[in-house]
Amino acid sequence: MAKAWGKQIRNWLAKHLELPPDVMMDLPRITMIGQIHIYIENHKGLLAFSDKELRLLLTQGQLLIKGKSFVIKTILPEEILLEGEINQVVFIRE
Amino acid sequence: MKNQWIHYFSGTVTVTATGQGLERLLNTLVRNQISVWNVKWRGPNELIFCVSLADAKKLRPFVRKHKCKILFAKRTGFPFFAKKMLRNSGFLAGALIFMIVIFLLSNMIWKIEIEGAEPATEYKIEKALKEMGVTRGKLQFLTETPESIQHQLTSKIDEITWVGVKLSGTTYHLRVVEKSEPKKKENPGPQNLVAKKKAVIVDMFVEEGEPRVEIHDLVKPGQILVSGEIGKEGETKLVPAKGEIYGEIWYRSDVVLPLESRFQVFSGKEARSRFLQLGKISIPLWSAEKSGFKNFETETSTREFRFLNRRLPFAYVTEIHRESEIITRKYSDQDALKVAREMARRDLQNKLPEDAVIKDEKILHHSNRNGKVYLKILFHVYENIAKEQPIIQGESE
Numbered sequence: 001m002a003k004a005w006g007k008q009i010r011n012w013l014a015k016h017l018e019l020p021p022d023v024m025m026d027l028p029r030i031t032m033i034g035q036i037h038i039y040i041e042n043h044k045g046l047l048a049f050s051d052k053e054l055r056l057l058l059t060q061g062q063l064l065i066k067g068k069s070f071v072i073k074t075i076l077p078e079e080i081l082l083e084g085e086i087n088q089v090v091f092i093r094e
Numbered sequence: 095m096k097n098q099w100i101h102y103f104s105g106t107v108t109v110t111a112t113g114q115g116l117e118r119l120l121n122t123l124v125r126n127q128i129s130v131w132n133v134k135w136r137g138p139n140e141l142i143f144c145v146s147l148a149d150a151k152k153l154r155p156f157v158r159k160h161k162c163k164i165l166f167a168k169r170t171g172f173p174f175f176a177k178k179m180l181r182n183s184g185f186l187a188g189a190l191i192f193m194i195v196i197f198l199l200s201n202m203i204w205k206i207e208i209e210g211a212e213p214a215t216e217y218k219i220e221k222a223l224k225e226m227g228v229t230r231g232k233l234q235f236l237t238e239t240p241e242s243i244q245h246q247l248t249s250k251i252d253e254i255t256w257v258g259v260k261l262s263g264t265t266y267h268l269r270v271v272e273k274s275e276p277k278k279k280e281n282p283g284p285q286n287l288v289a290k291k292k293a294v295i296v297d298m299f300v301e302e303g304e305p306r307v308e309i310h311d312l313v314k315p316g317q318i319l320v321s322g323e324i325g326k327e328g329e330t331k332l333v334p335a336k337g338e339i340y341g342e343i344w345y346r347s348d349v350v351l352p353l354e355s356r357f358q359v360f361s362g363k364e365a366r367s368r369f370l371q372l373g374k375i376s377i378p379l380w381s382a383e384k385s386g387f388k389n390f391e392t393e394t395s396t397r398e399f400r401f402l403n404r405r406l407p408f409a410y411v412t413e414i415h416r417e418s419e420i421i422t423r424k425y426s427d428q429d430a431l432k433v434a435r436e437m438a439r440r441d442l443q444n445k446l447p448e449d450a451v452i453k454d455e456k457i458l459h460h461s462n463r464n465g466k467v468y469l470k471i472l473f474h475v476y477e478n479i480a481k482e483q484p485i486i487q488g489e490s491e
Contacts, residue, residue, distance in 0.1 A: 046117040051135040072133035072143075077125050 026059045030089070038065060038082045038089070046075070054082055064090040101131075105147030105171035113162025116141045122156050147173060200400045201234050204264035211270040215253045219268065222250050228266065235397035235410050240266070242395075263403065284332035287320040287480040289313040293341025296476060303335025313341065313479070322485050332485055341479040345442055346458070349469040351434040354424050363387070363417040371396070371409045387417040430467040431460065438471050450477035 007025075014024040022029040022042060031039040040056060040063065047062065048055040049072065054065040070084035111119060116139065123130055123145075133143040145153065150166065157164050179186060206223065208216045223229065226246060228237050238246075244259040247268075251257075258269040287303065295311050303320040307313055320335040365387070369376040393414045399406040425433060439452065446452075454474035461468045 045121045049117055049133065049135060070135065074131050075120060075124050075133065
């Protein structure tokens, strides 16, 4: 009950004080450059990586990226830059 | 995020990791401030990635906690390159020394060829060159330029009228033109002595032949002074007439001398700067103290460097700034007269043969107009007027 309350307050604050929702609500910020680059901030760790698939842990759920010839250009505790041919970006709810 | 350059200097190690749960290994590394980049998938349970050289040493303890193995595959970057170079430093030093030796040898003087000079003159030239420091084995860019050598040789050695100095490759070619004085004919054929100029005879020394004129005679050019035909009428004999006939000649000369004139002279102060020229860019090696000369003239000498037969695109340039001053010279009327007379006299003396004597001078006209001195002088000269004229046989009078 208290968790749901907190979330509602944050949601309200983000809406009415014009604060960026990714900061307020701990959501990932995803930047894509065409099909070739994807830059994800605020992830919670790497779950699976192959040349066709990348699975990232988020605060809520997972992010699944599918495509071809993936290379992780940079990886930092909360950021990741992926290169390759990106075909799908899928959010998976737990 | 570090960029590629920093990675190059710190050194990069490419790591191959095999085993289960490689993603978890990556997470652990990243959370422990080990920067990882270029992660590639090599098949199930195999990844390759790059870490910096400093981080590679910290890898082991993290790997041990996971069920995987790592292998350092490739090492790139400056630290590895330097290590390799150090191992091969002998080769590098050898190559460098070789280049330096070739470079020095290409810029040396190897040969000095003197052409067109007699042995005695050649020896003198060689001696003069030695004094200037132009000898075999000297570096070209430390000796003087061919133009300067040419100039110095011409002024130092009297026997030569002209010398061409050319530097081709490592050889100096000197082409010499010697002063050749016409040899006097030892045994001239029969000849008369005739007058060169219109003059009044003042003195005669006849060695051989029959004089046809007397002192105080006025002679015209071409007139026979001493005949080569001697003996009585009918029994004449032809001889080469010899002798000196001095005639009195008047020369008039006009001189104009400005009372005030401006000259540009060098004050003797100079500032040198040296440059290394690379193509069109000049890199100052030794820049002159800001000379601050108001008026100056610049003299530049460029010495090119050579490598084997090729000219290198750099040169050693010396620039000399000489301070110049403008001096105004002013003559008083009396001084001007004196100088003008001296000038006229010197002018005439240059034109006259060596045995001529200026006996007297008379000022015909002297005026001072528009800041200039005008002078007309009459010179009274004693001069040998005799000229040999061969007698052509069978054409006697």
